[in-house]
Amino acid sequence: MDPEKVTEFMGQVVADMAATDAAGSVVIGERLGLYRSLAEGPATPAEFATRTGCHERYLTEWLRGQAAGGYVTYDPATGRFSLTEEQAFCLADPDGPNVPAAFCIGLGTLRAEPKITEAFRTGAGVGWHEHDEDVFVGCDAFYRPGYVADLVPTWIPALDGVEDKLHAGARVADVGCGLGSSTRLIAAAYPNSSVVGVDYHEESITLARKRTAEAGLGDRVGFEVATAQTFPGSDYDLIAMFDCLHDMGDPLGAARRIREALTDDGTWLLVEPLASDVVEENFNPVGRLFYSASVFLCLPNSLSQPGGYTLGAQAGEAAVREIAADAGFTRFRMAAQTGFNAVFEIRP
Structure with a gap:
């Protein structure tokens, strides 16, 4: 030694x-x-x-x-x-990186330690809805500035033909919307389009509706309590999903439902944590952060749901591509990326 x-x-x-x-x-x-x-x-x-x-x-x-x-x-x-x-x-600026929100998520997450410790022994899941409220509110506050910086200015323009559709008037679903920050950003930027946010967590949808009404967007934005495998509606031109596919026990079922709900020339905008398919290439500070979050949030949530998948927060592009192909999608590309996220354009 x-x-x-x-x-x-x-x-x-x-x-x-x-x-x-x-x-x-x-x-x-x-x-x-x-x-x-x-x-x-x-x-x-x-x-x-x-x-x-x-x-x-x-x-x-x-x-x-x-x-x-x-x-x-x-x-x-x-x-x-x-x-x-x-x-x-x-x-101090809520429109900046909002560092305090990240720590709020961390503290809220760690309050579940007794449940997660027991889950290690039993293999049982711990659902997203079982966590402290600081997790839900903190995630929305922390991720929102990134969406403000990238969603409308960068990610949507990177998709083939989608921005023009949204300006003209399109049907949009934001699946796994949480408190609805991404939903409201799309609706505010494209007033001719109709947008619905979907999440299985009723408490988040309640807050999403409240904040949307306060923003004056209630006439163009709707919210539904539903899972990614059962959300209502059809003929969507764009279905967006931000940082949540890897949390699901049945991401393939979600992908199949999205394929079914899209128009023939529709687009699935999928944003996932950026990760390498080579495990050791994720051994860095960002990977450590995502793996730690995955132990407490992502993996337990997927184990709490039927489906048999446990992708985790560092699943990588290959796993996501395979799910898209198995669901019947034929076109898949990384349209953009940040230091934290991979932005995929997936089409029928």
């Missing part, structure tokens, strides 16, 4: 423990509006307490911990803490 390698490994462990423990502080910062307040300008802990109405001693510890992690900037000359423009964009 090499003592230096032990020390090196323990250094990694300390970094991981620090990041894990800091997750709670990030979520506190979001819930109390601390990042948004600090974005208004530098402050000492005492000044920050006056500004936020929170307890100075708690804020002192919070600010120092945030600075130690590089999430907040500290000026030793003045004793003031602040956010750089970049930090504020990532931490």
